[in-house]
Amino acid sequence: MLTVLYEDRDIIVVEKPVGMESQVSGGFAPDMVSEIKKHINRLCPTGQEPYVGVIHRLDKPVGGVMVYAKTKKAAAALSKQVQANEMHKKYNAVVCGKPVDNVGNFVDYLLKDNSKNMSKLVEKGITGAKRAELSYIVRGILENDPILPPAGKPDVDNSEDSASTPLTLVEVDLHTGRHHQIRVQFAGHGTPLWGDNRYNPIFNTNSSGKRYNIALFASQLTFRHPETGKSMTFTAEPKGEIFQYFLKSST
Numbered sequence: 001m002l003t004v005l006y007e008d009r010d011i012i013v014v015e016k017p018v019g020m021e022s023q024v025s026g027g028f029a030p031d032m033v034s035e036i037k038k039h040i041n042r043l044c045p046t047g048q049e050p051y052v053g054v055i056h057r058l059d060k061p062v063g064g065v066m067v068y069a070k071t072k073k074a075a076a077a078l079s080k081q082v083q084a085n086e087m088h089k090k091y092n093a094v095v096c097g098k099p100v101d102n103v104g105n106f107v108d109y110l111l112k113d114n115s116k117n118m119s120k121l122v123e124k125g126i127t128g129a130k131r132a133e134l135s136y137i138v139r140g141i142l143e144n145d146p147i148l149p150p151a152g153k154p155d156v157d158n159s160e161d162s163a164s165t166p167l168t169l170v171e172v173d174l175h176t177g178r179h180h181q182i183r184v185q186f187a188g189h190g191t192p193l194w195g196d197n198r199y200n201p202i203f204n205t206n207s208s209g210k211r212y213n214i215a216l217f218a219s220q221l222t223f224r225h226p227e228t229g230k231s232m233t234f235t236a237e238p239k240g241e242i243f244q245y246f247l248k249s250s251t
Helices: 032-043 072-083 181-188 243-249
Strands: 003-007 011-016 063-069 088-096 103-113 118-122 130-142 167-174 216-224 231-235
Touching: 003 231, 011 032, 032 063, 063 072, 063 231, 072 216, 088 181, 088 243, 103 181, 118 181, 130 181, 130 243, 167 181
Parallel strands: 063 216
Antiparallel strands: 003 011, 011 063, 088 167, 088 216, 103 118, 103 130, 130 167, 216 231
């Protein structure tokens, strides 16, 4: 069922669930655009296909707050905000290990490999590399992984040291929007995201074959309404199996 946070004649703000495509997928699986069109048809059946403009995207395994346009005029106005870096996004992520600083800023250069649908950190000046910047604040620490024990981590020494793999909850401000940016930058700085089977070796070599939801959630979105110009902020609690342990520890 579609979780609608706000809706008017110009825009609709929703919480994208984990595992759903944020744009038309072209297959039989549901996607956000199709679900929003169904929602609009149920509320105001006109016999015509509703317009739903995709303004920004979230990776399929990532859930969180998104805004879609219901008119072409609104889509153009919101897209201008994205291009001008005026649409502000905050994420929650759980990383394996502890960042060097409790408050930090990463500035790197990312190069996308289209053949593998992956990105990597490279030196400045490499052809095709794009500048990527984010800042973060540590919001919580768990001294041990409550879900994946050391025995479930292949190629990790089950010594006393390996029995204590801390997990850190971070709040991330994304200043640029690069491919897999948060995942690649935290992995490149030694603290890969929990559950990330692309950039975290613990999870991409998991011999059990079990897949975990990546611990990344778009928790806040701020933009100006395309018609009124009013600043609007929408939030959602992070979803995913590992986030619940941080929510419990804070209560």
